[in-house]
Amino acid sequence: MATRLEYTPAELMVAAAAREIHNGEIVFTGMRLPLLAFALAKNLHAPRAIGLFECGLVRDTPAPEFLYTMGDPPNITNALWATRMINLMGLLQQGRVDLGFIGGAEVDRFGNLNTSYLGDPKMPTTKLPGSGGAADIASLSKRLVVIMAHEKRRLVERVSYITSPGFGEGEGWRARVGLPRGGPSAVITTLGILGFDATTGEAVLRSYHPGQTVDSVRAATGWDLRIAPDVCETPPPTARELEIIRRYDPAGFWTR
């Protein structure tokens, strides 16, 4: 039996996020962990993946150095294209983007995200930073992957404000409101990975991370979380995955 690898929850999340990227896909890469997930996928199973960064960059290789932000100078080095943001948003709206990554402060049963206001927007209990490009990526990419911390106060029955639309109120909602495509395919949390029912658009627990159980995840979720019939433990990051993640985040800024 191999000795158990040491890794952090963030490293597991980056590995899980990277596995959502298929080879040859065009990926709208959000800030923080997805920057590492893109680098990891490029080095392993998705060498032909293309990354779009909303500051206006297109890359087919990971940046040569660690990035605090997508606008860091190393991210321009060997970029395929440095253009106006609106050109990349246009490609997104055309339906050219296969997968988009965003983070969330609050997510609900149907994968709707709130990163704007907790409480009444007129005098919120907490003012969050807002959409950035997240609402655009959630509206217009073919698939959406969300990365966030798993706490009962963050995974709620119904978000009070939809910044980035998921499946709204469920079946048929996206088409009704006029969204041309898409919807969340996974929410990768600190405790597990949620998928979504193709018909109802409701979240289902796809896997629980090592050390967690179905019950522990359900206990940390703000609604009666459904469980996938084939629910399993999230495969931990491999030694190879950890080695690459640590190469791109040597100080562990995002992953410790």
Add this chain to the structure above:
Amino acid sequence: MATRLEYTPAELMVAAAAREIHNGEIVFTGMRLPLLAFALAKNLHAPRAIGLFECGLVRDTPAPEFLYTMGDPPNITNALWATRMINLMGLLQQGRVDLGFIGGAEVDRFGNLNTSYLGDPKMPTTKLPGSGGAADIASLSKRLVVIMAHEKRRLVERVSYITSPGFGEGEGWRARVGLPRGGPSAVITTLGILGFDATTGEAVLRSYHPGQTVDSVRAATGWDLRIAPDVCETPPPTARELEIIRRYDPAGFWTR
């Protein structure tokens, strides 16, 4: 008495066109003669004029050499900006362009221009090249100057097809159809210069070129052309004007 200068009708038209450019104005410069008019004005009374060229160029100096087309390589040399055409059209639509120059095959009593179809568009007797940017310049610049040959078949009571809108049917028409501003201020022909009545939008003969008379111009016009009370002879090009015109068109390609 000074000996009479030799010059061609085209040279007179270029000189007259240049006089329409005021110092500091932003000018949308069409092809052919206006390219020379811009160079002439820059060298004389309008050193601070700025020229926009729809291929995507902005200049504050004349091109260093003769231009057959605005897209000739010398026109990029010392350009202030080489950008996407749509950015210049956007500035035009914003109302940032003081004066636009276009040519015409057919013009009518209210300054409407046809460069598209003679006869039924479905099977025209003559298919003309079309608008290019002319219809945009006529629609959106603050002032419009037209340069064309003066023949009875070209100056008609009513054009059969409005490519580039002038004053339409007269008083209030531009506002009625939704045009934000503008209209023709002068039509410089091979025989004279037409201005337009500020109220009715009807053409009036402002001046007749040397060698012409009010009657000779009226005789070559397809409607009962009104005459300005202060009608006079068009001032011929000065020696200085001719010297500059010939420097920019040494072979007389546009002006012989």
Add this chain to the structure above:
Amino acid sequence: MSKRMSLSEAIARYVPTGASIVMGTALESLIPFAAGHEIIRQHRRDLTLIGPISDILFDQLIGAGCVQKIVAAWVGNVSAGLGHNYRRACEQGIPQPLTVWDHSNFTIALALLAGGLGVPYMPTYTLLGSDLPKTNPSFKYAASPFGGEKTLLVPALKPDVAILHVQRSDKEGNAHAWGNLGISEEAALASERVIIVAEEIVPREVILSDPNRVLAPSFKVCAVVHAPGGAHPSPVQGYYNRDHEFYHEYHRATRTAEGNVQWLEHWVIGVKDRAEYLQKLGKEHWQALQLREHRYAAPVDYGY
């Protein structure tokens, strides 16, 4: 992944009969004549040609019987006058009738911008009062839901393919173009695919050293063709100048339908490829169009 191929292969694969093609997007410069001539040689039919002004390229394709529809602002010969083939097709249906959807330079740019942004249309104030909307059934009029002012709505155009002549490209289609670019970026982003025809094929590092100068994302590029001189008689900044006399000769030669057939036979049908075309043009003639002086852009440092 290399997308290098011959021009004949690129046209055979990506420009089928019935295709809609946007070309001549830089206006008077960088016109992909070599590609247009290959389309004629491969007998494509029922094409829809989309562009702003077309400086004789569209006229040639019309005269060769390749074109069913024109969606453009201007078709003619910028320095010499009218396009005789365009006139014959519209006035007499020779060699065949033509459907024309009129645009202005601004509306064709807006239509392609809308295509690239993935929006259904763009509102504008241009052409209000013009008769162009009478000869372009795609336009609509509407009051702005904001100020209530009248606007013209220009629907998105999404051509099947954009053919762009550029100064240099790598084999994957990462390309640099400079000088007049007109509506090239809008055309590349609006089109389903892009064919790059380049004066030079350069290493990837050359292009990636200046990502702000890249014209469009290479993932939209389906073919990269090396065709030096492929834009003649139009100019390519930094490579060669405009062959003004060639435009005038074309104007004279194509005055009659018979003359046009001869011109096409001499310069297109009877020519294998661009290399043979340049031989036919003659070494001296071609030499006379080359640069008289270099003018290099100031250095730019992307370091960190």
Add this chain to the structure above:
Amino acid sequence: MSKRMSLSEAIARYVPTGASIVMGTALESLIPFAAGHEIIRQHRRDLTLIGPISDILFDQLIGAGCVQKIVAAWVGNVSAGLGHNYRRACEQGIPQPLTVWDHSNFTIALALLAGGLGVPYMPTYTLLGSDLPKTNPSFKYAASPFGGEKTLLVPALKPDVAILHVQRSDKEGNAHAWGNLGISEEAALASERVIIVAEEIVPREVILSDPNRVLAPSFKVCAVVHAPGGAHPSPVQGYYNRDHEFYHEYHRATRTAEGNVQWLEHWVIGVKDRAEYLQKLGKEHWQALQLREHRYAAPVDYGY
């Protein structure tokens, strides 16, 4: 005609109380912090700040009491988290209440694009189903007159002034910027005026040698300011790198309103200009942010 002036003169002349300003248009890079600090020193009030994401610059102006309204997609601290001043203003009205009109990055770009094109609005499919339109009264919903599909209409934004930090400019405002540009071009074209803040002032010939790299037409530029280091702590490609730690220190220091007052006193109010700011930052600290290597763009020939 030279438009050179000091930053204090440029702000005094062109950024009055009540002005609408678009800044931070390149996203995380080229943020005009020096200009923002001068606005604080000159006690401007009731400003409307317009931008995509703002990496702490907007938070600083809010904390200094200069801002009445935010029209943006995101306000915070990209690498460190939330913006404490933004939170205090929205949650407690400290130092004063704030009106927020929410945008996404795409809609703010579309609004400025519409402003630059001179059109009343742009249609889009983004934000359908989002609640952002509930907290941005400027948006409207409408069915497309073409396909009938639902669209969101984003009205044009026309800021009074765009403040753009660039690598180099001549004294008339012909400027080169490279690297990440985000929505800088749209902002420059949509605004009534443009203030250029440059790392270097260079001769006109340097800029005109590469007109495709020019950001916007100089006839819209009202002031050209030479402020080396003026974008710190944000990065300027080819000049200096991002000062990540500075963002974290700001995050820690401004956790309380009192802490914010001290931070502003130390870094803004108590500082005369950017030169003094850089002195305060310390030679070693500043040196550590300088380029480790040069990476020059491949040569481009504009000759003919």
